[in-house]
Amino acid sequence: MNAENPIWALISTFGLMSLFAVGGAAAAVPEMHRIAVDVHHWMTDKQFADAYAIAQLSPGPNVLIVTLIGYAVAGIPGALAATLAMCLPTALLAYYVSRLLNRPSQSRWPVLIQAALVPLSIGLMAASALILAQSTDRTIAALLLTATVAVIASVSRINPLWLLLAGGLLGFAGIVQ
Amino acid sequence: MSKDSAPAAQHPDQSPDRPATNPVPPGLVALFLAFARMSLAGFGGVLVFARQAIVEQHRWMTADEFNETFALCHFLPGPNIVNLSMVFGARLRGIAGGIAAFAGLLLPPTLIVTVLAIIYARFGDVEVLRRILAGISCAAVGLLIAVVFRMMTPLLKRLDVVALILMLAVFLAIGVVRLPLQAVLLVAIPVSVGATFLMRRKVAA
Numbered sequence: 478m479n480a481e482n483p484i485w486a487l488i489s490t491f492g493l494m495s496l497f498a499v500g501g502a503a504a505a506v507p508e509m510h511r512i513a514v515d516v517h518h519w520m521t522d523k524q525f526a527d528a529y530a531i532a533q534l535s536p537g538p539n540v541l542i543v544t545l546i547g548y549a550v551a552g553i554p555g556a557l558a559a560t561l562a563m564c565l566p567t568a569l570l571a572y573y574v575s576r577l578l579n580r581p582s583q584s585r586w587p588v589l590i591q592a593a594l595v596p597l598s599i600g601l602m603a604a605s606a607l608i609l610a611q612s613t614d615r616t617i618a619a620l621l622l623t624a625t626v627a628v629i630a631s632v633s634r635i636n637p638l639w640l641l642l643a644g645g646l647l648g649f650a651g652i653v654q
Numbered sequence: 655m656s657k658d659s660a661p662a663a664q665h666p667d668q669s670p671d672r673p674a675t676n677p678v679p680p681g682l683v684a685l686f687l688a689f690a691r692m693s694l695a696g697f698g699g700v701l702v703f704a705r706q707a708i709v710e711q712h713r714w715m716t717a718d719e720f721n722e723t724f725a726l727c728h729f730l731p732g733p734n735i736v737n738l739s740m741v742f743g744a745r746l747r748g749i750a751g752g753i754a755a756f757a758g759l760l761l762p763p764t765l766i767v768t769v770l771a772i773i774y775a776r777f778g779d780v781e782v783l784r785r786i787l788a789g790i791s792c793a794a795v796g797l798l799i800a801v802v803f804r805m806m807t808p809l810l811k812r813l814d815v816v817a818l819i820l821m822l823a824v825f826l827a828i829g830v831v832r833l834p835l836q837a838v839l840l841v842a843i844p845v846s847v848g849a850t851f852l853m854r855r856k857v858a859a
Contacts, residue, residue: 495732499835531770534787536694537763540733544764548771556768564760567732568740572752575726575741585854591722593850596817597842598725599805600824606798607829609791619792626796630702631803637706641697641793648789649782 483551484558486517491543491562498567509542519550540564619653679746680714682754688712689739689758694766697790700735700759702797705804714746717808724805729839736760816849 490512498505506529513519520528528549532542540563547559578587614620626640647653680688692703701724709720723745727737736759743755809817820842827838 497731498733499729499731527774528771530784530787531774532767533791534697534783535763535767535770536697537767538693538696538700538733538735538759540736541763541767544767545771548768553768556764556771560760560764564733564736564756567730568736568752568756571727571730571732571737572740572744572749574730575723576744578726579745589850589854590847591726593843593846594725594729595721596809596814596821597824597839597846598728599721599802599809600821601728601828601835602798602805603802603821603825604827604829606795606802607825609798610795613788613791613795619788622789622792623796623799626793627799627803628796630797630800634710636695637702637797638695638697640797641790644789644791644793645786646789648786648792651785653789653792 484554487547487550487555487559488562490517491547491559492566495563495567506542509546513546519546524549616653618647622647622653680712682747682750685743685747685751686754686758689743689755690762693759693763696763697794699794699798702801704735704738705801708742715742717805721805721808729843816853820846820849 494505494508494512498508510525514522514525525546528542528545532539532545535541541560543559543563544556547555547557549555551558578591580587610620610623614623622644626644629635630637630640644653688707692707693700695703705720705724708714709717715723723741724734724738727734727741730737736756739755739759740752742752744752747754806821809821824838824842827833827842828835
């Protein structure tokens with residue numbers, strides 16, 4: 478039993494972590510760093526920073542940093558195990574809660590609670606946008622890029638991909654940063 | 655702007671089992687493909703693309719229904735958008751629909767990120783990637799600001815003052831004062847539920 482199965486370690490670690498990750502994957506990144514680098518020594522500090530960059534750069538939900546941690550620990554099976562452990566249990570929980578709340582019933586509380594969460598959710602998103610902007614927009618050029626994209630995406634129906642592509646090109650050219 | 659917020663004028667809670675704006679629910683394959691497409695477009699976060707596809711392109715939900723579904727997924731543990739895929743898919747096509755949307759959201763990007771991991775393990779230097787990423791991140795924050803603005807429009811159109819004040823309070827508490835999330839929610843959730851209850855009773859009376 479001394480050769481602990483790394484797949485199982487990944488499943489238990491991320492399965493447990495996901496249950497406490499309220500407010501999205503971004504909120505869980507510090508905890509992932511603590512566990513992957515400090516507790517289990519699965520990765521070095523630089524490897525973790527690079528994994529974060531790769532996950533941000535890839536399409537898809539930002540939670541996919543766990544895929545990279547899983548890959549570093551146990552290859553492709555590790556990548557799949559970590560991803561499913563992080564995503565499936567809470568998705569099923571959300572499914573059951575939502576079904577419970579939307580069941581036709583005489584109580585108006587479910588509808589009321591869901592409606593009450595909306596302004597809080599939008600306020601939280603606005604706060605994350607501000608915090609992200611403060612860490613991302615360190616130069617005037619970066620701030621201008623963010624503001625321009627925000628305005629264009631608010632008033633037009635342009636595909637957001639074009640705006641990201643423009644940002645990537647400006648970054649590649651070294652104009653932003 | 656936004657033809658999309660036109661349906662928001664209706665009262666959001668007429669009947670909980672009212673069909674979505676588009677009367678024909680998509681099939682399992684269509685759900686899988688739609689979520690795969692928004693996931694593959696979603697650099698720097700999928701929410702922007704999910705809202706665009708669900709509310710504006712396919713009209714599977716109104717702006718208000720989307721807000722309520724997302725808010726629920728936001729306050730449950732786990733990655734929001736992954737929760738949203740399961741809840742949304744299941745609402746349209748039962749548990750099979752939920753799994754189709756969940757798989758569509760996760761499968762393609764998992765493959766891509768694994769390939770990137772293999773490339774990284776072989777070459778190791780991500781300096782150019784990081785420079786590109788810096789530009790993409792700036793644009794992604796701009797997109798996030800825009801989606802927050804769009805999600806706000808139903809509240810602004812209704813002139814829902816209580817909701818707008820609560821939204822602003824949460825924004826200030828978390829974004830500016832940087833109070834811990836749990837403490838803020840512990841206060842904000844009961845206040846918001848109470849305020850919503852009182853407002854609805856006044857409207858009903």
